Amino acid sequence: MKHIVIVGGGYAGINTLEHLKKQLGNRLGHDIRMTLIDKQPYHLRKVLLFRRISDKDFNLHIPLTSYTGEGISFVQGEVEEISEREQAIVVTRDGLKRENIPYDQLVLAMGSSSRHQEDQGGIPLESSKTADLIRSRIEEGIKAGKSIHIAVVGAGISGVETAAEMGCWLKDSGAVKVTLVNADRRLLSSAPKKVSAHMEEELTKVGVNVIHGVKVCQYDDQAKTLYYSDGTTETVDVCIWTTGLKSNVLSASREKGRIVVDESYHVKGMKNVYSIGDCALVTDAKTGRIDRMTCKEAVLQSGKLSRIMVKDMTGSGKRLVHKSIPVEFYCVSLGQNRALVWMKKGKYSMLIRNRLALFIRKSTWDSASLIKK
Incomplete structure (x- = not known):
């Protein structure tokens, strides 16, 4: 049974998991299994941290087990290193027990921390x-x-x-x-x-x-x-x-503090290892544009990565490469009842305010954490 391991339960990790669920369908639990690993037992809704200051009861945590299912397991632990020879990662659980977890495909989506x-x-x-x-x-x-x-x-x-x-x-x-x-x-x-x-x-x-x-x-x-x-x-x-933020990286190839990947998210110099999100230096090979460290980029990268991983697994399909978002897009909360959305494509730009902006802002927050109404 092939084993896909995803390290990181942030926006990049959970969205990659979700996209792979859809791509793999009923193969999960039969000839493919997945494991999600994070040192915390929850997904942190990081972009809403400010709301927790004003509302002490605002829940920022979603149990990572809620994203698992048939053929998908969650391991709480901290990844110490990648053993390329054995094609396994070394995880410490409960701060003491070291465990080798083998993989056929590995996704590094460790995100970032405060600078x-x-x-x-x-x-x-x-x-x-x-x-x-x-x-x-x-x-x-x-x-x-x-x-x-x-x-x-x-x-x-x-x-x-x-x-x-x-x-x-x-x-x-x-x-x-x-x-x-x-x-x-x-x-x-x-x-x-x-x-x-x-x-x-x-x-x-x-x-x-x-x-x-x-x-x-x-x-x-x-x-x-x-x-x-x-x-x-x-x-x-x-x-x-x-x-600002600094990337959480392991011993993988790095540049500017981030893991270096090619145009298809493969970590340079490592076999069957991919990386996206804040920890990865993702560049559009055609334009030279480097993706920013935001959940928006991570979510969009995760969709493309899932298709690349399935293609690599089956050896079929056309080659897929990363493309930067063609639209500049900012969605900003300006208090509990105000928001602003600004987007630009080429010469054209649009500013959205008030109720529609609030709706877009909330929808963006919820969809990034896979919260369904």
């Missing part, structure tokens, strides 16, 4: 645990009757959504100030200026102050001081870092 370093101070928004810690720090200040200054450092999509959520949640809480620190000259600089302006206008409506063109070097937790790259400082009670 934040501990000596930078503050709290990175990277897990339910850190989201809960941020909330408790804010609530402590509110209960003490103090004026609170919250700084969100990093104004990518995650930073904008976090700042907007904080603004909406705390708007009527008294003396609370929310600042979004943007190292760039404007928000979402790849979009037209009118999109950036609209985004900043919406943030202003919920009480968020945006500062541009400055970087944060460090936050002193004891002194509650934020140190800017221009030498200035500011008193901040809670510092939230949303400054």
Whole structure:
């Protein structure tokens, strides 16, 4: 029986699993089996971490066993290494037991983690645990009757959504100030200026102050001081870092901190091993464009990968290669009742707001985690 192993229960991993289910059909459990491996027992709805800060009961975790079924098993453990000679991976379970799991095809979809370093101070928004810690720090200040200054450092999509959520949640809480620190000259600089302006206008409506063109070097937790790259400082009670991601990689071939793959997601120098998502350096061979580290790219890569894997297994069908998304697409939450969608293809662009944008935003979140209505 052939064995497909998928490492990583994030967006890339669960969507690859789902696509392979459809591709393989009733072969699962008969001549093919699959195993999903992750160090956590759940899929984390990572793009919604900001919502956990404002709502302590918001569930970000979906049990990975809910994605399994006939011919599919889940193993909770941490992958230590790949043994190419034996065509197996070495997994540590419960922090002690080492186990060799053989594979016929292996998918590395380990995702990414926060780029934040501990000596930078503050709290990175990277897990339910850190989201809960941020909330408790804010609530402590509110209960003490103090004026609170919250700084969100990093104004990518995650930073904008976090700042907007904080603004909406705390708007009527008294003396609370929310600042979004943007190292760039404007928000979402790849979009037209009118999109950036609209985004900043919406943030202003919920009480968020945006500062541009400055970087944060460090936050002193004891002194509650934020140190800017221009030498200035500011008193901040809670510092939230949303400054980007670094890939989770094993000993596979890597470049720019990501696993190098060819145009069909094969890991270079390794047989029967594939990689997609945040951990992989996925390039469109025709345009030279490198896919970004977002769940949108991971989900689309997973569909193509599943077809490539089945073709490789059967040895039939035409050669399939990666193609970047032809449309630039941003979907941004701007608080609990506002959102913005901007898309561009060639010369044409479209900005969608209000209810339709909210619907698209929620549908995107749900479909990425395979939540069905």
